[in-house]
Amino acid sequence: MFTISEKTKKFITKEVSRYETKRSAIIPCLFELQKDNQGWISNDCIESLSQFMDIPSKDINEVFHFYTMFNKKSVGDFHIQVCCNISCHMNGGLDLFKVLSDEFKIEKNGVSKDSLAISKVECLGSCGTAPMMQVNEKYYENLTKDKAIQVIKDLIASKKTN
Amino acid sequence: MEVKILTQHYDKPEYKSLDGYKKYDGYNQLKKALTLKPDEITEMVKQAGLRGRGGAGFPAGVKWSFLPKNNKTRYLICNADEGEPGTFKDREMMDKAPHQLIEGMIISAFAIGSPKSYIYIRGEYFESKKIVEQAIKEAYENNLLGDNILKSGFSHHMDIYSGAGAYICGEETGLISSLEGKKGQPKLKPPFPAVEGYLANPTIVNNVETLASVTVIIRDGVDGYRKHGTEKSPGTKLFSVSGNVVKPGNYEVPLGYPLKDIIFNLCGGLKEGRKLKAVIPGGSSAPVLNAEEAMSVNMDYEDLASKGSMLGSGAIIVIDDSNSMVELLKVLMNFYHHESCGQCTPCREGTGWLLKLSNSILSGSANLNDVALLEKVASHMKGKTICALSDAAAFPVLSFVSKFKEEFTSYATSNVALKFQATNVQSYKRG
Ligand SMILES: Cc1cc2nc3c(=O)[nH]c(=O)nc-3n(C[C@H](O)[C@H](O)[C@H](O)COP(=O)(O)O)c2cc1C
Ligand code: SF4
Numbered sequence: 286m287f288t289i290s291e292k293t294k295k296f297i298t299k300e301v302s303r304y305e306t307k308r309s310a311i312i313p314c315l316f317e318l319q320k321d322n323q324g325w326i327s328n329d330c331i332e333s334l335s336q337f338m339d340i341p342s343k344d345i346n347e348v349f350h351f352y353t354m355f356n357k358k359s360v361g362d363f364h365i366q367v368c369c370n371i372s373c374h375m376n377g378g379l380d381l382f383k384v385l386s387d388e389f390k391i392e393k394n395g396v397s398k399d400s401l402a403i404s405k406v407e408c409l410g411s412c413g414t415a416p417m418m419q420v421n422e423k424y425y426e427n428l429t430k431d432k433a434i435q436v437i438k439d440l441i442a443s444k445k446t447n
Numbered sequence: 448m449e450v451k452i453l454t455q456h457y458d459k460p461e462y463k464s465l466d467g468y469k470k471y472d473g474y475n476q477l478k479k480a481l482t483l484k485p486d487e488i489t490e491m492v493k494q495a496g497l498r499g500r501g502g503a504g505f506p507a508g509v510k511w512s513f514l515p516k517n518n519k520t521r522y523l524i525c526n527a528d529e530g531e532p533g534t535f536k537d538r539e540m541m542d543k544a545p546h547q548l549i550e551g552m553i554i555s556a557f558a559i560g561s562p563k564s565y566i567y568i569r570g571e572y573f574e575s576k577k578i579v580e581q582a583i584k585e586a587y588e589n590n591l592l593g594d595n596i597l598k599s600g601f602s603h604h605m606d607i608y609s610g611a612g613a614y615i616c617g618e619e620t621g622l623i624s625s626l627e628g629k630k631g632q633p634k635l636k637p638p639f640p641a642v643e644g645y646l647a648n649p650t651i652v653n654n655v656e657t658l659a660s661v662t663v664i665i666r667d668g669v670d671g672y673r674k675h676g677t678e679k680s681p682g683t684k685l686f687s688v689s690g691n692v693v694k695p696g697n698y699e700v701p702l703g704y705p706l707k708d709i710i711f712n713l714c715g716g717l718k719e720g721r722k723l724k725a726v727i728p729g730g731s732s733a734p735v736l737n738a739e740e741a742m743s744v745n746m747d748y749e750d751l752a753s754k755g756s757m758l759g760s761g762a763i764i765v766i767d768d769s770n771s772m773v774e775l776l777k778v779l780m781n782f783y784h785h786e787s788c789g790q791c792t793p794c795r796e797g798t799g800w801l802l803k804l805s806n807s808i809l810s811g812s813a814n815l816n817d818v819a820l821l822e823k824v825a826s827h828m829k830g831k832t833i834c835a836l837s838d839a840a841a842f843p844v845l846s847f848v849s850k851f852k853e854e855f856t857s858y859a860t861s862n863v864a865l866k867f868q869a870t871n872v873q874s875y876k877r878g
């Protein structure tokens with residue numbers, strides 16, 4: 286069984302009374318839980334949340350599976366999401382995705398040795414600054430291949446010094 | 448020339464904060480609005496002719512007047528889900544002028560008699576969410592939100608709710624399902640949200656830009672607001688320009704502004720040596736225009752409709768002659784297939800077929816029958832489903848294929864020599 290941290294329990298308790306119905310708290314609580322569990326959500330997490338919120342796990346699963354921002358498996362420390370929708374595509378988004386995938390070798394489990402995962406994603410609302418990528422919560426815009434590689438290398442380095 | 452009304456103070460970093468916003472007339476329109484009768488404001492919004500800026504272009508004041516006269520709690524929801532490919536105007540407003548949105552929302556809430564509102568913001572906008580949260584906090588601390596706002600007797604509470612990655616939650620009934628803590632599947636209309644929305648209560652859903660424009664109507668009055676734009680499409684509009692232009696970005700111009708001038712003056716035109724091939728004028732769901740149409744169209748609801756397209760969310764995607772239309776169509780079909788919520792068979796199955804067919808045409812493994820089938824599948828997807836996503840997937844297909852037919856047939860005939868020629872602007876005409 287997954288143990289929900291005290292901090293997250295406090296968060297959940299607050300969210301549950303924040304909206305008109307308890308159900309609305311599912312999305313915010315899943316986000317918080319995901320942070321607690323190194324960036325992804327396991328079945329165990331759902332069971333624990335279901336018990337703590339006193340909401341049937343089928344209701345939580347319905348939400349969990351519908352939304353793409355809830356990760357179904359580990360995405361490492363850095364989830365690199367490259368937009369490959371139309372405006373980014375016209376400005377080299379797909380190339381960027383390929384270059385990054387080559388540069389940072391992803392292993393069979395979907396994560397690289399440096400703990401990166403790389404995904405293609407749909408439009409992130411940053412089309413005027415294409416190509417772009419999102420790493421965890423942050424946008425990096427007006428990228429070139431070199432710039433993107435440097436950003437990621439710096440992130441990896443910053444983790445090592447921490 | 449841009450006409451900066453909504454974007455006038457975007458360049459001032461202090462505008463983000465309440466103090467900075469107040470320096471430039473901030474919250475004075477709320478004070479003024481609170482002295483008016485709610486119905487007067489709705490009437491002003493109607494008379495000003497403000498149309499929804501989120502995609503469908505429905506007149507805002509008319510929508511508000513659909514609220515039933517019962518004593519159920521009314522909700523106001525700001526649609527800040529901004530997922531239509533090519534669109535990035537709401538994000539910039541929230542980042543640079545969050546109080547503009549909040550002031551517009553409080554005025555709108557007062558007009559419709561709503562004690563509670565939500566800003567439904569797309570999940571990936573973590574930065575914008577923080578900025579808007581901070582602005583809401585400041586507004587509460589200064590009695591601009593909460594009980595008895597500025598001693599007017601009007602009380603209003605506002606909260607922010609984050610989506611979690613689903614384009615379909617931009618559709619207003621999908622959004623409401625999501626806010627209720629369910630999967631974001633749209634619901635059949637009627638009943639419209641104005642009658643039965645969030646938790647079955649009367650609910651008004653409006654886009655970020657629409658709500659911010661309400662403040663401008665209070666400030667400038669109906670005639671002042673109508674000074675810009677055309678008789679049928681009044682006011683200014685934010686256009687997000689992306690793709691192959693030298694200076695992409697958000698531009699505010701009066702409705703009715705020539706598309707040609709947006710591309711070639713404001714955005715600095717195309718890259719050296721490139722020719723205009725096509726423009727998608729209203730976000731990825733809007734039918735594409737060929738170069739000739741793009742050079743002659745004015746950016747208002749009517750002129751775009753007369754050219755068979757639509758203003759949509761105001762996202763202008765400029766395509767030069769280095770692109771393959773077949774390839775771009777495939778990119779879009781990938782998107783719609785991924786985002787279909789799967790409730791309606793024509794949409795769920797149809798988007799799959801569209802992706803498969805456009806993919807096989809692109810890879811050269813299709814024949815002419817497949818091009819015809821692509822069009823046929825798309826034409827069966829229009830007007831048959833719970834929400835407009837199915838239509839939104841069909842529009843690009845039908846317009847891409849009809850306007851760039853030679854390109855599609857050249858991919859589908861194994862004649863390699865005929866295959867896409869980057870330097871040729873297609874001159875195929877509709878009709
Ligand atoms: C598939 C789909 C996606 C949509 N996405 C958005 C969106 O991201 N933002 C938005 O404001 N409206 C979006 N809309 C339109 C909304 O359903 C609704 O019309 C709009 O929020 C109403 O506000 P407005 O009248 O101020 O434009 C979408 C519609 C559809 C069918
Ligand atoms: S049209 Fe598509 S996206 Fe809309 S409700 Fe039906 S299946 Fe879902």
Ligand code: FES
Nearest residue numbers: 368373409411412
């Ligand atoms: S197309 Fe890439 S951010 Fe919009």
